[in-house]
Amino acid sequence: MTLLKNKMIETNNEHIIVDEPNKRVIFYQYEADLLQKRLEEVEAMKDKNIVDKVSLYATEENLQEIEEVAEATEMNLKFEGKIDGYFDGEDAFIYSQFLDPTREVCKHKQQQEKIISSAIKKGSIDEIPQLQEEFDLRAARHRDVIEMADVFRQVFKTYPTPMHEPKYIKKVMDDNTIFTLVTYEDKIVSIASADINSKYNNAEITDCATLPEFRGNGLLTHIIANLEERLIEREVPNLFSLTRAQSIGMNHVIAKHGYDYRGTLVQNCDISGSFEDMNIWVKQLEL
Structure with missing residues (x-):
């Protein structure tokens, strides 16, 4: 079983994904x-222009193994951040190699650091204000998918996953989203x-989209609070969110809910037509 042929390997001991739209493994x-051996397969994909970024999620226990392999293969790994509790309570340390130097x-x-600082400075809120009466909040249903796809099309020119x-x-x-x-x-x-992610007992707050004419009403604040309530019901405590590093609004919204900043994934995924940096924010829910 090879990465080039299968694009994904998921066994009891391996979980590796080839994400072609975002040119990463x-x-x-x-x-x-x-x-x-797997890293050598990635090198072959680089030659075919399939991938130019490799990210490894490591537990504290296997950090030494990664360092040894990196030395043996002459990988230039860079630490980008961590996700607290990602592996069912164990932290994930994210190391990346950039096969194309322009991508790192x-x-x-400088602009992104200011956004992070302002989000952290604003901090979390104790109480969420009531949703304005002209709006209604609810769980999505299968019959909503056509309209949901249309919202994603209007908000994003391109997106890391085919939400359109x-x-x-x-x-x-x-599949549990x-x-x-x-x-x-x-x-x-x-x-x-x-x-x-049932395997690792975590959840990513993602796919955040508001039509331009309705921004500024705090709608995502209410949505995220509702998602957290639903995750508590499902006993999923380990949360994270990857926010666009240049989005003042999204970084402030996620920090408002008590998420902590843990690093930035450089040129991580294709959003609106180009690779964007993504900030890592984490939160542990009390069950």
């Missing part, structure tokens, strides 16, 4: 004995999801 779980450049570093396709949204709903949305006059105007 992510190693979530791997065997030390096979890691060097953080183009807007109704069939894909239905698929992820069936929960969506909450806000409607105005029975039309969907804001959406976000919690992508639940």
Whole structure:
């Protein structure tokens, strides 16, 4: 079983994904004995222009193994951040290698650092204000997928996953992703999801989209609070969110909910037509 042929390997001991739209390979779980072989397969994909970023999620326990393999293969690994509790309570340390040197450049570093600082300075809020009466909040249903896809099309020119396709949204709903949305006059105007990873007992707050004319109403604040309530019901405590590093609004919204900043993934995924840096924010829910 090779990465080039299968694009994903998921066994008891390995969990590796080839993410072609974002030209990256992510190693979530791997065997030390096979890691060097897998990295050689990635090199072959680089030659075919399939991938130019490799990310490894490491537990504290296997950090030394990664260092040894990196030395043996002459990998230039860079620590980008960590996700607290990612592996069912164990922290994930994210190390990346950039196979294309242009991809490791953080183009807007100074601006992004100001956004992070302002989000942290504002801090979390004790109480969420009541949703304005002209809006309604509810869980998404299968019959919403066509309208949801249309919202994603309007908000994002490109997106790391095919959220503009109704069939894909239905698929992820069936695969343990929960969506909450806000409607105005029975039309969907804001959406976000919690992508639940049952294997690792974590959830990513993601797919946040609000139609431009409805921004500034705090809709995502209410949606995220609702998603967290639903995750508590499902006993999923380990949360994280990857926010666009240049988005003042999203970084402030997520910090408002008590998430802590843990690093920045440089040129991590294709959003609105180009690779963007993504900030890591984490939170532990009390069950």
